[in-house]
Amino acid sequence: MFLLVRNSGDVLWYGLVTVVSSFGSAIFNFFRLRKLVDLHPCRPWNFRQHLYPIFTFFFMSVATTVYTNLDTVMLGVMKNNEVVGYYNAAIKIKTILVTLVTSLGTVLLPRLSYYYEQGRETEFLSLVSKAFSFVLLFSVPCCIYFSVCAQPVVEFLSGPGYLPAVTPMIILMPTILFIGLSNITGIQVLVPTGREVLVLRSVILGAIVDFLLNLVLISQFGASGAAIGTLCAEFSVTALQFWYLRGMLKSIVTSIxxxxxxxxxxxxxxxxxxxxxxxxxxxxxxxxxxxxxxxxxxxxxxxxxxxxxxxxxxxxxxxxxxxxxxxxxx
Known part of the structure; x- marks a missing residue:
């Protein structure tokens, strides 16, 4: 991105880098899959048994996409492109940090699913506890550092013209912790244990909270109002998932x-x-x-x-x- 995207005329390079970074690995993995799996038709096919979980994950993805992009859309409608630009500068910094925190979930999900299917509850809870510790060790210092140093970070990455993005960035920083925790409770615990519907409910709650708060706060506070809406939405998602897992979390928290x-x-x-x-x-x-x-x-x-x-x-x-x-x- 730094090498190829220099000005507004490099929009095609930007699109190419974005697509390749998001889906390029899937293409290579498809070819590598042939060495591990025998790809041939297996009859009789029973697609019906997969429809319910597929649509559950589909609506979960839709709801997540809605409330993570709703703030930007509503800012553009209720304010102007300048405010959207300031807000996006803060969002991009948050997104980089969130990606680092949630990357652990992709690594742990297969192992957690295996432990649950094998009935190895002790190993399952131990690994979840370590995931919580990792998120806390990484996200809490990041929240502190990037809140205190928000102004030089924004100025260095986006330029001095984006200093109005400092306040939204500070407001957004705790979402790193909330998203990291909800990634564990949702993707690493509820999904492997077959309770993905509960994750869908929590995400829908986040979308509703985000929409209502944006409706009230954006007109008065602009980008900072959208940041508050996002913060409250992520907190509500995490809080509801913690409520669903309140019995399990009692034994996990004691080992952190x-x-x-x-x-x-x-x-x-x-x-x-x-x-x-x-x-x-x-x-x-x-x-x-x-x-x-x-x-x-x-x-x-x-x-x-x-x-x-x-x-x-x-x-x-x-x-x-x-x-x-x-x-x-x-």
Missing amino acids: EFKELFISVAVCSFVLWLLTGVHLQSLFWQLAVTAVSFFGSCGLTLLACRESIVMNAVGKVLKLPAGNRGDPID
């Missing part, structure tokens, strides 16, 4: 290392506070210094506290024996 997380967040927040008065001439170096100091102090603190996920990762890199890694991840 909140103490280590709190200490690391406190330390890296203090480091970031010390650096707020430092202003370098280059935005790049200012962000580089603050990011390395913030996330570096966070990682070192977790390492000093012997947080299990960090110890396991370091142990695998250094090839330490399993006993020195903390609690290994399956």
Whole structure:
């Protein structure tokens, strides 16, 4: 994208990069599939048994697409393209961070489905607990850093003309945590256990909340109003899924290392506070210094506290024996 898209005339390059990055891997996987699966007709066919789950996932995708794009559409209708541009600048930064957080779900889903089908509840709950820990360890520091450094981040990525996007970006940052958590409860727990209808209900609730709040807030607060609507929508989705899984979550929450997380967040927040008065001439170096100091102090603190996920990762890199890694991840 950085190499090929330079100005408004590069719209075809933008479209090509977007399509290839989204669907290019599927084309390669289709050819690789022939080495793993014998592709031949298997009769008798019974498509009816697949229709209900297919349409459930279809409507889930539709509802998710509606409420994740509804704010931009309503901004364009109720305000103007300039406000939409400011809002999109904030949304793009949030989307990058959300992609990093939710990428774990794609990796864990097959293993969680396998554990559930095999009746291995202990391994299932242990892996879900580690997924929660990963999301908290990644999303909470990101929310703090990108909220405090919202202005230089927006100015560096979008330019000084997009400074009105700073406030919407700060409002949107907690959605990284909410989306990360709902990705676990929805995609990694409810779907493998055959309760995808509950995920659909939560997504529909998010779409309704987003629409109603946008209707009220956009006219008065513009892009910030749309950001508030999105924040509340994501929170409602997460809250409803937590309610559905309230019995299971009791046993999961007790195994999450909140103490280590709190200490690391406190330390890296203090480091970031010390650096707020430092202003370098280059935005790049200012962000580089603050990011390395913030996330570096966070990682070192977790390492000093012997947080299990960090110890396991370091142990695998250094090839330490399993006993020195903390609690290994399956």
